[in-house]
Amino acid sequence: MTTNKPERHQELTLEIMLVLVTAAISCLLYHTEAMKIIVLNLFYLPIVLAGFFLLPIVAKRQIEALGPAELDRPVSVASIAFNPFTLQATARGVVVSDKFGPRPLLSVDEVFVDLSARSLVHVAPVVSQLKVTRPAVS
Numbered sequence: 001m002t003t004n005k006p007e008r009h010q011e012l013t014l015e016i017m018l019v020l021v022t023a024a025i026s027c028l029l030y031h032t033e034a035m036k037i038i039v040l041n042l043f044y045l046p047i048v049l050a051g052f053f054l055l056p057i058v059a060k061r062q063i064e065a066l067g068p069a070e071l072d073r074p075v076s077v078a079s080i081a082f083n084p085f086t087l088q089a090t091a092r093g094v095v096v097s098d099k100f101g102p103r104p105l106l107s108v109d110e111v112f113v114d115l116s117a118r119s120l121v122h123v124a125p126v127v128s129q130l131k132v133t134r135p136a137v138s
Contacts, residue, residue: 014053014054014057015054018046018049018050018053018054021049022042022045022046022049047084048084048085051082051083051084052082052083052084055082055084056079056080056081056082059080059082059089060077060079060080063075063077063080063091064076064077067096071096072099073096073097073098073099073105074096074097075094075095075096075097076093076094076095076097077091077092077093077094077095078092078093078094079091079092079093080092086114087114087115087116087117087119088112088113088114088115089112089113089115090110090111090112090113091108091110091111092109092110093107093109094106094107094108094111095107095108098138103138104136104138105137105138106135106136106137106138107135107136108132108133108134108135108136109133109134109135110131110132110133110134111130111131111132111133112129112130112131112132112133113127113129113130114127114128114129114130115127115128116128
């Protein structure tokens with residue numbers, strides 16, 4: 001899958017912003033005596049920020065790259081959102097296109113996945129709730 005320049009530029013800008021925000025917060029907290037806050041900031045904050053901002057970008061790319069390879073049909077996703085605090089993900093505008101025509105073979109307005117906290121222990125997704133909104137099959 002090829003990446004166009006504006007999309008890659010946005011990703012680089014986002015990555016730089018995340019690094020700068022983390023560095024700025026680290027500098028602000030450096031002068032406090034609460035070492036726990038500094039450790040929390042240095043290790044936890046980048047993971048949380050990556051969960052909110054980078055994970056949806058990577059997931060969308062992976063779905064759109066691996067979907068066609070597995071299904072032998074074009075796959076697209078309009079947007080993905082992930083909340084690392086609640087372990088909930090939402091994919092909007094999921095479309096599996098027909099191989100021979102312009103009409104979608106399958107389209108879903110929204111897919112909501114609520115992962116269990118056991119996912120962290122098992123290091124594998126453990127789904128508590130899965131909700132598919134307005135699926136359509138042609």
